[in-house]
Amino acid sequence: MSNAGHQDTVPEIGVDLVRGLLAAQFPRWGGLTVTRLADGGSDHVIFLLGDDMSVRLPRGDWAAGQAEKEHAWLPWFAPQLPLAIPVPLGLGVPGLGYPYHWSVTRWLDGSVATADGFADPEGAARQLGGFLKALQQVPTVGDGHGLSRWSLIARDDATRTAIKARTGAAAADAMTRVWDAALAAPGWDAAPVWYHGDFHTGNLLTADGHVSAVIDFGGLGVGDPACDLMVAWTTLSAATRPVFRAALGVDDATWARGRGWALATGLNAYTHYAATDPRVAAQTRRQIDEAISDEWAEAEAETGAWR
Template identity: 65%
Template sequence: MSIEVPAPVVDTALVRRLIAAQFPRWARLPLTRLKPGGSDHVIHRLGSELSVRLPRGDWAVGQAEAEHFWLPRIAPLLPVAVPEPLALGTPALGYPWPWAVTRWIEGETASVEGLADPRRTARELAGFLTALQGLPHADELAPGPHPGLGGSPLSARDHATRRAIAALDGVFDARALTEVWDSALAAPAWDRPPVWFHGDFHTGNLLLTADGRLSSVIDFGGLGMGDPAVDLTVAWTLLTPAARRDFRAALGVDDATWERGRAWALTGGLGAYLSYAATSPAVAAQTHRQITEVLTDHTDRTG
């Protein structure tokens, strides 16, 4: 029987005390909380070159250790910059979970409006995923025992997705959403050897340069091996229809995997819309677009 750990209050004073206790070499650096931060982590900027990420709740526990272990091993094999872990903090001072210090990465969160050339970005995203999926098997990269890697099947989201569709009937076309979902569940499953996936490949985890080019991919807490369809979500969260076609062609995605990828974009968009749209106009706009793009893409393909 597992015991649920209450989510602690993570304020700047606590983060400063943790740094002073565990990494005193950084104790005198300025510390500024980023708002809103992430859904999984409270994030602070430490000085000009570092960031500090602490899980908000037990659902994000394990991400710091996974990134600390895997990113140094896979970063040299990827064509886009990724976070550089520098230190792994331990539970202390009433904070119950491991936490991380990484190198700060400059960039603006990706958005449809921020892309200088959506079709070029689509090809760059496809190039990143191609490199990621082509990495050696985990056992070949790891020097010894390694954390388990594996993703949940799309079917594990069935109950939550149908509940979200029912709750949002009237905001979106529930019949059409159900058709998208049913079609994906009926599609053939991934039957090839598992490949690496990012696990949370969407706009919030992509950074752009000041001139609108892809600069880095962040937040690898969902890193795993299995069906690559989960990483296709970005096709509906960020890309225009023309760029989406380029993205699919560059990756060489088959029909069944594309169906499952569209469904991952749907279930993620529905969940975020239900959770955050009432309190965040930005999330409401982003997820409304995401769900609408899914429906439009499905209609274009089915007639």
């Protein structure tokens, strides 16, 4: 989606705006220090409020609605999940020229996870599989805020275009085999379950090398949970993916669709952000390489040709 509809009216999302919104809507917090975090992600600008709270403001239309969703659902999910998740403290409304709902949440300590930063990689794989299993076991209620949002086939044209634009012949062939297998896999035919919707390294926090929290539930929904399996290729390795898969209990078709999600989202992020963000470039290169690793083995001598 695009934020073009508001790009001329959204004020700068800075400390002054946050202080003004807090003073007008949550005066009890208006006197606390506000510090912008350098790396807030592509969807939100994030600020530390005082010592133990955060303020998240959507950057544009594509992230609008996430604050309301998290405020409605996360308090209900929190006691049913084995890892910490954000605790909503306040739901802000549009004001001072800023057109979106925004949120105040309890601060979660930890560092953003990295693929090579786990003290116990197999333990992390089990934690992640256990978290998703618990999430899928939470009873579904209402419409799930996104029952039909995630569709692999809807990404077919964009994914194939990215494959052709960014790859050499050998890598393009490997990616196409992964993508074709994902689309050919049988669809989810069990009862719809909850999914996180954006379950990857950037939305995981660690403490002392162990997974401590899961953040950013803006993609939360009900349906096919294969999209959450992207974490197996964004965060895990060939050695730990089987541990994760066993902990969650994933059938072959869902695994194939999950790998398709990892490839599609990796190519999308690489296409849109890698040229301007070296961190995203490194993460998405790894994600794509891991997603096609089995098919790529035969052409290992040509590694790097797709970039």
